[in-house]
Amino acid sequence: MSDVLIIAHAERAEALTASKQLVAWLEGEGHGAEMGGVEATAIGRPELGVDEPIRTVPDLAVSIGGDGTMLRSFDLVAAAGVPVLGVNVGHLGYLTEFEPAHLTDMVAAALRGSLDVSERMMVSARVRPGAGNDRDDSDEEVAWTGLNEVVLEKRDPGHTVRLEVWLDGDVFATYAADGLIVSTPTGSTAYSLSAGGAVVAPTHSSLQVTPVAPHMLFDRSLLLPPDTEIGIRVVSERPALAAVDGRSASLLATGDELVVTRAPYDARFVTAGGDSFHRVLKHKFGLKDR
Incomplete structure (x- = not known):
């Protein structure tokens, strides 16, 4: 018997239908199923609802x-x-x-251990308060972790923000831009791509720093070793907003620094181990042969 956590998009009917079918299959096979409270209620099974963060560790998440x-x-x-x-x-x-058409077959294969698990690096961020800034002492202890990226960007529309970048303790450059993105290889096809960053194979180990609409001659992405500590300090009078994978994290004032590093753990993707990275890229972005 295995325990499976289902995380579904609660506002998509197809996701809820697939979740309901998966729950029925899991229970029929003698496995345990849990879901978020909203999704569980939406499929008529509120007793399967669990709190976030989850208190028990499932064998598989779908x-x-x-x-x-x-x-x-x-x-x-x-x-x-x-x-x-x-x-x-x-x-x-x-x-x-x-x-969805292959959902139960793939879950069955994953529970048997017949599918590969690919590990991909994640990124972590925390705030280092500037001298004299009115922050709680616990602010420096809070860390946010993401799969795609950490973003520090302007709060005020119509203005840039000045961000001083440190690499392993050494000053690199000060950017005047709408913001800066620190992405993982997996996140290179997300916000970083739209800002002109390179596409990086998701199993690669690196951190990519990409400016958003920079007002300066140097506008290239930096591809850095995965264990680089990246410090981004707000040096303008305007504050900047930090977000991790699209989730708001913190507001940084002048002198505050966002410290970005590799996360202490990796994401584990269940994969069929079929198509190579470049084939998936070609398919997802509709690239055609000439």
Whole structure:
């Protein structure tokens, strides 16, 4: 018997239908099923609802939705080392490998250990308060972790923000820009891509720093070793907003620094081990042969 956590997009009917079918199959096979409270209520099984953060560690997490649901899934279970099987009922679905038609077969294979598990690095961020800034002492102890990226960007529309970047304790440059993105290889096809960053194979180990709409001659991405400590200090009078995988994290004032490093654990993707990275990239972005 295995315990399976289902994380579904609560506002997509197809995700809820697939969740209901998966619950029925799991129970029929003698496995345990849990879900978020909202999704469990939506499929008429409120007794399956669990609180967030989850208190018990499942054997497998099944994410049914799109890329946003996958990010939420890893936020819930990555620290515990739980593998996530992604089912696409979204649009692009770059992070989700499987389709609803094959859901129970793939879950059965994952529970048998017949599918590969690919480990991908994640990114972590914390705030280092500037001297004299009115922050709680616990602010420096809070760390946020993401699969795709950490972003520090302007709060005020119509203005840039000045951000001083440190690499392993040495000053590198001061950017005047709308913001800076620190992405993982997995996140290189997310916000970083739209800002002009390079596409990096998801199993690569590196951190990529990409400026957003920079007002300076140097506008290239930096591809850095994975263990680099990246400090981003707000040096303008305007504050900046930090976000991790699209989730608001903190507001930084002048002198505050966002410290970004590799996370202490990796995300574990369940994969069929079929298509190579470049084939998946070609398919998801509709690239054609000439």
